[in-house]
Amino acid sequence: MYSESCLDFIAAKPHGILRILDDQTSLTQATDHTFLQKCHYHHGNSPWYAKPKLPLPVFTVKHYAGPVTYQVHKFLTKNRDQLCPEVLDIFSQSRLKVL
Structure with a gap:
């Protein structure tokens, strides 16, 4: 139970740490500071998080x-x-449907 809750804290939608990171990287105006502020806001009272x-x-x-x-x-x-x-070119030229 303990590790499962921690994993949710890290990865769960919509405000897990990794979800916040993904969200912030998709915004051109986001900064390291805005990422940190969102983490503090969403997790400041979490037992898994410390400011x-x-x-x-x-x-x-x-x-x-x-x-x-x-x-x-x-x-x-x-x-x-x-x-x-170069890697993107290899993928785009592939005839494999998976790629």
Whole structure:
């Protein structure tokens, strides 16, 4: 039960941490700060989440293996990384229906 609730906190629709990250990366005006503010807003009172005591660009996930603190500097940029053009070309030229 404990780990299942933590997994929901991380991935559940519509406000799991990963869902917020996906949402923010689709918005061109979003920033690391807006991502962090949405996380604080939706999870500030969650037993799985901790805001920093000082106004730092970090958040902590308190999961079954212990607390893990994430720096949000360039968080959105890293998540927006796309496949390199060469790989996209290979996919687009494939005759396989799966691709």
